[in-house]
Amino acid sequence: MNLLNKLLLTLAILALPMISLSQSAEDESPVANWQNLDLKNDDVFGISTEKAYKELLKGEKSSTVLVAVIDGGIDEEHEDLKKVMWVNPKEIPGNGIDDDKNGYVDDIHGWNFIGSAKANVHYDNLELIRLINKYNPKYASALNSTPFSESERKEFQLYKKLITDYMDKLQSAQMGLQNTTMIKKYLDEIKAKMDNENPSADDFSSYKPSNDIEGQVIKFVKPELKKRDFKKFYEELLDGIKYYDAQVKYHLNVEFDPRKDSVGDNYTDSNDRNYGNNDITGPDAEHGTHVAGIVGAVRNNDLGINGVANNVKIMAVRTVPDGDERDKDVANSIRYAVDNGAKVLNMSFGKAYSWDKKAVDEAIQYAVSKGALLVHAAGNDAKNTEKEDNFPNRLFQDSTGRTMGTASAWIEVGASSWKNNEDLVATFSNFGAKTVDVFAPGVKINSTMPGSTYKENDGTSMAAPVVSGLAALIWSYYPQFTANQIKEIIMNSVTKVDYKVKIKEDGDSKKVNLSDISVSGGVVNAYSALQLAEKMSKGSKSKLK
Known part of the structure; x- marks a missing residue:
C-alpha cells in the first residue's frame, strides 16, 4: 500500500507517462518519534503520548x-x-x-x-481478478440484450465494471513498469558515464546529455534531489519497479492462482x-x-x-x-x-x-x-x-x-x-x-x-x-x-x-x-484520552493526576 503514496504525479517522456516519486507535503522530514509528541510542546501534530507517560502515567500500574x-x-x-x-x-x-x-x-x-506444510503464499492477485475468473464462464460472451434474471443482471453489471477496472489497472501497471524501468536504464548509463554512484543535483547539471531521453530523465531527476539524496531517490525508483512488476506478474494476472499449491484448503x-x-x-x-x-x-x-x-x-x-x-x-x-x-x-x-x-x-x-x-x-x-x-x-x-x-x-x-x-x-x-x-x-x-x-x-x-x-x-x-x-x-x-x-x-x-x-x-490524542478515561472511571479512586 505505501508505494502508491510515492507514485502519483506524472510527466511525459516519449509520449508516455513517467512516475514522480514524491508528494509535496510528505517531502519534508519531521523530528524523530513525531507521532508520539505534543502539538504545543513540540510543534508537531502528534498524539501527546510522551506527555501522557511523563505527566499522567508515571508510577501507575x-x-x-x-x-x-x-x-x-x-x-x-x-x-x-x-x-x-x-x-x-x-x-x-x-x-x-x-x-x-x-x-x-x-x-x-x-x-x-x-x-x-508445503509452502507460504507470497504473491496473490487482486480480488477483482478472482471475481472476473468467477464470472467469466457465464458472462464473457453475454450482451446487454441477453435476457437475465434480476440477480443475474446485477452480476453482469458488476462483471462489466470489473473488466473496465481491470483494463485500466493493467494498462497503468504496464506503462508504469515500462517507464520506471526505462528511467533506471538511462540513470544507470548516466552514472556509468559520470563514474559516480551517488551523483548530486550539481553533478546532473554539469552532465551533457547524449540524447533527448537522457536530457528528459535529468530534467525529471534534478528537482527530486532537492528533496532527498540520489541514493534515497534510486531506492524509491527500485521500489516502484518492484511494485509495478508485482502488479503485472501477479496482482493483475488472470492465470495466476497460488492458493491450491500453497494452502491446500x-x-x-x-x-x-x-x-x-x-x-x-x-x-x-x-x-x-x-x-x-x-x-x-x-x-x-x-x-x-x-x-x-x-x-x-x-x-x-x-x-x-x-x-x-x-x-x-x-x-x-x-x-x-x-x-x-x-x-x-x-x-x-x-x-x-x-x-x-x-x-x-x-x-x-x-x-x-x-x-x-x-x-x-x-x-x-x-x-x-x-x-x-x-x-x-x-x-x-x-x-x-x-x-x-x-x-x-x-x-x-x-x-x-x-x-x-x-x-x-x-x-x-x-x-x-x-x-x-x-x-x-x-x-x-x-x-x-x-x-x-x-x-x-x-x-x-x-x-x-x-x-x-x-x-x-x-x-x-x-x-x-x-x-x-x-x-x-x-x-x-x-x-x-x-x-x-x-x-x-x-x-x-x-x-x-x-x-x-x-x-x-x-x-486522536493520548493525553486527552487518558484524562477522559479518568473522568469516566466510576467509583474508583483517582489514578491519574
Whole structure:
C-alpha cells in the first residue's frame, strides 16, 4: 500500500507517462518519534503520548493487553519486538502437537492462514481478478440484450465494471513498469558515464546529455534531489519497479492462482478453518513488522523506536499477501485472534471488492460479541469511502447489499501528517464524514523492519496501529472499560482544528473542515484520552493526576 503514496504525479517522456516519486507535503522530514509528541510542546501534530507517560502515567500500574496484528507477517526476533511478542501459554513449542486443542499446531506467537506444510503464499492477485475468473464462464460472451434474471443482471453489471477496472489497472501497471524501468536504464548509463554512484543535483547539471531521453530523465531527476539524496531517490525508483512488476506478474494476472499449491484448503468452504501453519513471519514481513512496532515496540530501551503502548503483547496473524487478502482468511484470522484472547485487532489492509462479505461480517459480529475492538485502516486512494467501496467495513449487509446493522466496536482510521495547517490530512488518505472515525499520524512514521532494522513508511496502515496502540494503552490502565467505551474515549478526546484542510476529491482540490470528512472531526490524542478515561472511571479512586 505505501508505494502508491510515492507514485502519483506524472510527466511525459516519449509520449508516455513517467512516475514522480514524491508528494509535496510528505517531502519534508519531521523530528524523530513525531507521532508520539505534543502539538504545543513540540510543534508537531502528534498524539501527546510522551506527555501522557511523563505527566499522567508515571508510577501507575497497568495490566497487559493483547493486540492482534492481522497483517502480512512479523519478524518475531526483531530486537525491539521480541520481548513483546505473545507466547501461547498452553502450547509446547516444536512438539508437533496441538496441545491446547484449538485446531492449530504449535501456534506459539500466532498463526499463518496463507500457508501450509508445503509452502507460504507470497504473491496473490487482486480480488477483482478472482471475481472476473468467477464470472467469466457465464458472462464473457453475454450482451446487454441477453435476457437475465434480476440477480443475474446485477452480476453482469458488476462483471462489466470489473473488466473496465481491470483494463485500466493493467494498462497503468504496464506503462508504469515500462517507464520506471526505462528511467533506471538511462540513470544507470548516466552514472556509468559520470563514474559516480551517488551523483548530486550539481553533478546532473554539469552532465551533457547524449540524447533527448537522457536530457528528459535529468530534467525529471534534478528537482527530486532537492528533496532527498540520489541514493534515497534510486531506492524509491527500485521500489516502484518492484511494485509495478508485482502488479503485472501477479496482482493483475488472470492465470495466476497460488492458493491450491500453497494452502491446500477447501477454498469454497468459508467454514473450513483449520488450515495454515505457524510461520508468522512468512516470505515478506516488512508491512506487519512495521505495524507491530508502531503499536508496541519496547519503550525507552535505547533501541530503535518507542511504541505507543507500554504494556502490550503482540499476536501475529498472517493473513495478507503481496496482493489482496482473501475474505475467508480475514474471517478466520479475526476468529482466531479473539478466541485466543486478543482485545484489540489491528487491520491495516483493505480492497475495493469482496468475495464473501458475509463470512467477514459474521466474524466481525463474533469479535464484537466477545468484547474485542477492531481498528481498520481507511485506505490510501484519496477517495471518499462514502462513495467508494472499501472492504472490510463496519456495515453488515445482506445479499442485496442492504445494510442490516453496523459493528459498534469498530474504529476506521484516516492518516494525518505532522503539519498544523491546511496540509494536516495526508494527501493519500481516504476520508468520509460517516465512514472514517478519526485521523492519526500516518506520514513518515519510523518503525521496525525485518532484521532488526528501521524505516519510515507512509499510509493509513501506519495510522491504524497508532490508534490500536492508544486503545491498548487506555485499556491497560482502565481494564474495566468495554470495547465500546474505549472507542467512545478515543472519539471524544480528539484534538479538533479550527481551520480547513486540503483534500482531493474526483480530481479536484478543495478545502474542508475535518468534521466534513470524519465522524469525530479530529486527530486522536493520548493525553486527552487518558484524562477522559479518568473522568469516566466510576467509583474508583483517582489514578491519574
